[in-house]
Amino acid sequence: MDRFAVIAPFGDYASDVMVQFLDADGVERLGSLARCWNEPFELASPVRSFAAFKGQKNFTGGYWAATSRSQVGYESWVERDAAMALDFDPAVVALASQPFRIAWWDGDRDREHTPDYFVRLMDGTGVVVDVRPNGLVDESTAEVFAFTARICEAVGWQFRHVGDLDQPYRVNLRWLARYRHRRCHREPVAEQLREVFAEPLPLFAGAERVGDRLAVLPVLYHLLWCHELAADLTEAPLGADTVVALSGRGRS
Known part of the structure; x- marks a missing residue:
């Protein structure tokens, strides 16, 4: 049996949410979360590029993760620190950035969201991570995070919202x-x-x-x-x- 093929409590959320991703072979795939939840998203390629241009306010780059021995992209220093913290976590065995794009209908309009990281824990659990300083989480962002947390629960994943790391932990981690x-x-x-x-x-x-x-x-x-x-x-x-x-x- 595949080590990720555990029983997941599928619900309406998972059935109605579509997932677009690039698998480990770089092939673009699309399907419902209810069908795709056990894909190894920790091996997925980013679904969007990490833009870098003169004058941009955020800092993009790549962090080499010792855990997965792979390059993990980030779009800000806050995301970079979050990637470091995940890499430092002994329960984490692999992680990937921008692992998929989810799309759904909220009753009024089409919505979509690309989480920042997907993490695989030692016990096989999947974790979806969104990184945003608490002061920048507005009402719309909070709604998206809440929805993402519900669909994660529906398929047996965890959801984590990560903000700025506290000092001096951040200094020591770096x-x-x-x-x-x-x-x-x-x-x-x-x-x-x-x-x-x-x-x-x-x-x-x-x-x-x-x-x-x-x-x-x-x-x-x-x-x-x-x-x-x-x-x-x-x-x-x-x-x-x-x-x-x-x-x-x-x-x-």
Whole structure:
């Protein structure tokens, strides 16, 4: 049985909503959500391009996701930070940007919406993510998000609205993301760090027990990114005195 072929509580929402997407082979497809909900949208190509032009107010680009080992597009720094946070989440195994376009009739007019991200969790659950700072969610946007949440519930997905990340978590996440690539993992340094931080220690002090601090820190930050080591990322920027400990929640 396909690992995504779970029983979904189909409803009228799913039957009436059309989904347009580019599958993993780049083939354009169209169908009802009730029929397409179990497609691997985390492998889909973006349904629209990420425009870049002189003078534009938003910043577009691509973020390399360590989770899916793929390029994930973004249309603002807020979306980029959201992609980083998803990539950092140990429950996430894959993600794709602009995964599909949904279209529906709201009783007065045709509507359509392209979510920002589709995420696949470790347990097989699909998650649709829309990114918008809370202060920019007007009445129309709130209606679209609410509708998207209802159709996600109808097919057994989750829906998340993500706004600006709080500081200093955002600062720490951006820093650790620099060390997300597997090339930052070096043995036996990683194993020595696991042994040293079996008991909580300040970040620099623990690194210096293993060897030259400048050589050890990239591996230490990589282990923090992979959740093999843990630190509080919400209270203050990472520094010499940040307490680090072995996590036991690591992922390869």
